[in-house]
Amino acid sequence: MEVRTAGIDGVRVFVPTPHRDDRGLFTRTFDTAIAAEHGIDLGPAAQDSQSRSRYGTVRGMHGRRGAGEAKLVRAAHGAVLDVLVDARPGSSTFGRVETFRLDDEDFWHLYVPPGLLHGFQALTEVADVCYRIDRPHAPGEDLAVAHDDPELAIAWPEPVTAISERDRTAGSWADLRALLGT
Numbered sequence: 133m134e135v136r137t138a139g140i141d142g143v144r145v146f147v148p149t150p151h152r153d154d155r156g157l158f159t160r161t162f163d164t165a166i167a168a169e170h171g172i173d174l175g176p177a178a179q180d181s182q183s184r185s186r187y188g189t190v191r192g193m194h195g196r197r198g199a200g201e202a203k204l205v206r207a208a209h210g211a212v213l214d215v216l217v218d219a220r221p222g223s224s225t226f227g228r229v230e231t232f233r234l235d236d237e238d239f240w241h242l243y244v245p246p247g248l249l250h251g252f253q254a255l256t257e258v259a260d261v262c263y264r265i266d267r268p269h270a271p272g273e274d275l276a277v278a279h280d281d282p283e284l285a286i287a288w289p290e291p292v293t294a295i296s297e298r299d300r301t302a303g304s305w306a307d308l309r310a311l312l313g314t
Contacts, residue, residue, distance in 0.1 A: 133146055133147065138232075143216060143230065143243060144242075146163075146243065147240055175266060179263075183261050188254060190251065191261075192299065193299075198270075199246060206240065208260045210236060210257070211236070212233075212255055214242060215250070216248050217229050217248060221312050221313065253289065276302035279299060
C-alpha cells in the first residue's frame with residue numbers, strides 16, 4: 133500500500149494495490165500499522181457511517197468545532213469528487229481547497245485530520261461513501277459552509293441535483309473565519 137501526502141497539511145491518501153483475477157479482486161483498503169508509520173492513530177474508532185447519494189448530490193461542506201474529528205473516507209460503491217478545506221487557524225495551508233476522486237475501482241482511502249471541512253459530490257448514478265470517525269458525533273459542534281461559497285470557489289464537476297436544506301442555508305467561509313477569529 134502506498135501512502136501519499138496531499139497539498140493540505142496532514143491529509144494522507146492510502147492507495148492500495150488491488151489483486152485482480154478471473155474471480156474479481158481482493159484489496160486491503162486500510163492498514164493501521166501502515167497508518168501508524170505515517171503518524172496516524174485514530175485509536176478505537178468511535179463511529180462507522182455510510183451515506184448513499186444519487187448522481188449530482190452534494191453533501192457538505194461540514195466540519196466540527198472544538199477538537200474536531202479525524203476520519204477515514206472512501207467510496208465503497210460508485211465515484212465521488214471528495215473536497216477538503218483547511219479550516220484550522222494557524223495552519224500553513226489554512227483556506228486551501230483540495231479535491232480527490234474516490235471510487236470503487238482504485239479504492240483510495242482518504243485520511244482527513246481534525247479541523248478540516250469535508251464534502252463531496254456523487255459522480256455516478258449511485259455512490260456510497262463510508263466514514264470511520266475517531267469520536268462520537270456531537271451535534272452542538274457541527275459547522276457548515278456553503279458548498280457554492282464564491283470565496284472558496286469549489287469547482288463541482290456536475291450540476292448539483294440535490295442538496296439538504298441545512299447545506300443550502302449554510303453560512304459563508306467569511307462567517308466561519310469570523311467565528312474562528314481569523
